[in-house]
Amino acid sequence: MQKLVLLGDEAIAQAAIDAGISGIYAYPGTPSTEITEYIQHSKEAAAKGIKACWTANEKTAMETALGMSYAGKRTMVCMKHVGLNVAADPFINSAITGANGGLIIVSADDPSMHSSQNEQDSRFYGKFALVPILEPSNQQEAYDMVRYGFDLSERFRLPVMLRITTRLAHSRSGIETRQQREQNDVSLPENLRQFVLLPAIARKQYKNLLGQQQALISESETSGLNTYIDGTDKSKGIITTGLAYNYLMENFADRIVPFPVVKIGQYPLPVKLIEKLANECEELLIMEEGMPLVEEQLAGLLHRGIKVRGRLDGTLPRDGELNPNIVAVALGFTDTRGEEIPEIVASRPPSLCVGCPHTDSYLALNEAMESYSKGRVFADIGCYTLAALPPLQSINSCVDMGASITMAKGAADAGLVPAVAVIGDSTFTHSGMTGLLDAVIHNAPITVLILDNSTTGMTGGQSSEAFGRLKDIVTGLGVDPEHIRILKPLRKNHAENVQAIKEELSYEGVSVIIPTRECIQTLNKRMREKFKNKK
């Protein structure tokens, strides 16, 4: 046993190494990125031959992991919450196929949208898929749940979801590790048709999955991850999920809560524990880090029976992450607050780095677009989305990865010509290629800028699958080579770049412009390392 101070993400990664995984697959996304990075940098993992790969997107990650599980080995797949939308098809179906080697899907939610376009709650996906969900409230639990999760997955032959949130992922604390375990040998599923989801087989497997639900509930009641903590004051019973438990405890100096508490860390919900709470208490207060999943189930549509308080009746805010103060108010305590923020304090939004290649690309695009009416630039997700803000104010949309090209095509179909798409290199290989194929097949009058900075910048500079391949991919998808333009986004090339963009805007077909210059951050990092190695 060893004591380490780790981020929640790192605790999960170390636990996966210790639990004997053979591979981890992921597409970067805050707040999940550090799990895979930790394993990529771990000498221990390298010595054990653990595969730690970035993939083109979350769907390919999920499917690759499923393949490894099919072959009998333990594997983990990691993504941010919106990544699970992309991986939803294989994820939901993996519950029907079931697993062979232990399979954990880590989905990292971002309530309050610190770095995301929405705050969806992955537990709904887990419930929808009918798979067990584990939800730690601290770093040690995160570590321990990974080991347990792999056992659970192999015992029930089901994928298991580990749901975490930003504050756990990116908070550091001391954890104790456990003894390391060997990897599994390759072994195929007993039934070689288990993974063949033809209707006749799928129907049987689905019934099987439904049949397992009662056993999963019993497991939730007895695993020790859901606990009933008795209290003397039965005027209310409290149910917490995830980090809400910590915020509850924070409000009691001696860490003793007068009310009975059910602390949830595993789903499906432990029916017996909750029944006991409902029988003993006058009302229930549900504190969930995320959307009101438990509350909706307990309240029922008509709010009959026991009074249920939480995010739906306004006892807690309907959106955003919880914190100790929000929980204090829900408990009826007086709120604490220091002095207000002085009025002179200005907001400081994130911005493109000084010297970022995207700035030069946008300055050229802005000038080339001057002769057209505003509102024609469909963008995507990455550092380059920051151009929505002043001073550049170049873009008019950012919805989900890949939506730039497809939305531009839709708008062009509606008559908005020219329509422009702006997409990063990593986003393009994540979800842009298929949309570009659509555009090529219908010869849509759109101009696509693929901003190639050789990296996945927004999430901290991970490798990009597009690296060195963009021109070939675009050509292969059928874009006319005469309308594929590679530019170097530098101030000194401004006039020439404006001219090139203008020419392509006036072409009534698919053009692809690829401004190519490395991200300043990764460039500096590379130079520092080169310098260090020379010394």
Next chain:
Amino acid sequence: MKRDIILAGVGGQGILSIAAIIGTAAVSSGIYVKQAEVHGMSQRGGDVQSNLRLSSAPIASDLIPFGKADMIISVEPMESLRYLPYLSPEGWLITNTTPFVNIPNYPDIEKVMEEIGKVRNHIVLDADQMATDAGSARSANMVILGAASPFLDIPLEILEEAIHSTFKRKGEDIVNMNLNALRIGRQAADAQMSK
């Protein structure tokens, strides 16, 4: 012992190194630590903060409640004010005075200093200048840590050891530069408090 600390600054100014050093020092003294960091979007030149909690008893929440922070340690003056709702009435505000201006509407620095002056317990120092004078412009964050060190309830030697173990990979020069910056900050704080 309990110290709830908000670390504040702008992405890239090195607040996570301050957190890492205090955290390492606390752990080696057998103190419980929780430290919530900000990664991702906001690191790109936006405002960043970290909640650092130290306690001799196990810590429940990763986040510090409003009005309960014992100190705000900031490497940028305007950023120090952004977290005032967290500071307890008896808490200390320790901040650098060199503004980091990357927005067009950065307020008048005199007004910023005036607001800082209204906080009952505060220590202000030009950490950038002090670090430059000492020949290590890049260790302004360690000057700030030095200025905060009298309030940490962690012996200075343990902080020095933590600096040692954090920077030793980068060579002895870097270690000494940071140790020097720490001491300069400490002296400045001691001088201000004895006034």
